[in-house]
Amino acid sequence: MKYQETVYARLLNWGKLFLPAKCIKYFPPSFVLRDPIIHQVEKAMNNGYEVAVIVMDITNLHRIKQQLETEDFFHYIRVLKKSFRTTIQSTVSNEIIAIHDYNPNGLTMFIRWEQGTECLAMLDGLVKKIIHNVESGLRASGSIHPVFNTGYMFIEKKYTYLSEAIQTAHEFALAMAHKRSDTEFNKLVYTLSDIVANKSIHLLAQPIMDVETNKIHACEMLTRGPKGTSLENPLQLFSLARQTKFLYELEMIVLEKAFEQIQQTKWRHNIFINFTPVTIGNPRFIKDIKAVIRRFKGISPQKITIEITERDSFEGLEHFTNNLKVLRMLGFLIAVDDTGAGYASLNSISEIMPDIIKIDRSVIQNIDKNSVKESMLKGLLLIAKEVGSVVVAEGIESAEEASILSKNKVDLAQGYFYAKPTSLSNHLQIS
Known part of the structure; x- marks a missing residue:
């Protein structure tokens, strides 16, 4: 009987060779003729997505193995894999590229993701949700409770061989999961600490246009x-900063560099600077931002918009609300990003009452071909009017999308249709 099961399993595995790559995303075999993961990663990247490699390392797997008989342990692994598959199918079925057991102490997920650093909070929340659901399922079945450490990294788009880029991202993600017990993690910490210490980042600026006059109103x-x-890729940089606790220092360097560029170029329009809720809620934030204001005395805070970038909740951040009040007293404008991307952003509007609302590009993309999206835009414009907020539409990529904004009297717009990010001094010449 066992022999027949083994033969059947082998035939089933070989049968997968002839299936489309999208049909073998769950624990695909490693083929000599092709690798379905590489194929699907390449396809996602060609369609404009980022691809995250997420490692879920089970720290107590060796102990679990010692507690179980061999057959029971293999059964436990099968149950674990099934639990992950069920959870993923109910949460990120459309975004999942593959899940694999590359790592002998855990699993690796490949997920396609929208571009932009604002997605990092969602990715963190998604991983936590998947693990929580898997743990709950295992507890309900009476299985031994696994202990997970997680890490993630985005696959670099500038590569000679995609297989090498995937392997590098996997090694980094694994190092993040292992944390201090891994020498590769220590290298990453050293690299980022060196970047922070030497402030070796640079800023680009993307114009925010007045829809009616088609002139530059501000730059982000x-x-x-x-x-x-x-x-150099901001997704790589900020995902690493989040996982190594350098996020606050990095965002404060961005603030300082932005003020430096405003001073050097004598930029006269508004500037949008992105901050995560956790940075705004830091007890040091107001003290540090006042120090920057004193250093650059000629720059009025009234010309600076603090853009709250993440879709996750700011609840539980003790100093967030008070720091926001102080920012307003100092003269800063407040913007909420990603409006229309979900309940969290709409809830943020009611709590923060922002001066500016940025409508997420998921609403704007192909809005000229989708009447439902235009209705959503109209609804968000009514909310903005009620709050007294100026509206910025993000991600404009065509004249047709821009025409819908003009028709609906949207205040401001931003996207590749108007201009790609470049140095602030370049925009100074055309403003």
């Missing part, structure tokens, strides 16, 4: 890491 500052390195 966008962060890039050291040129020519894998951390």
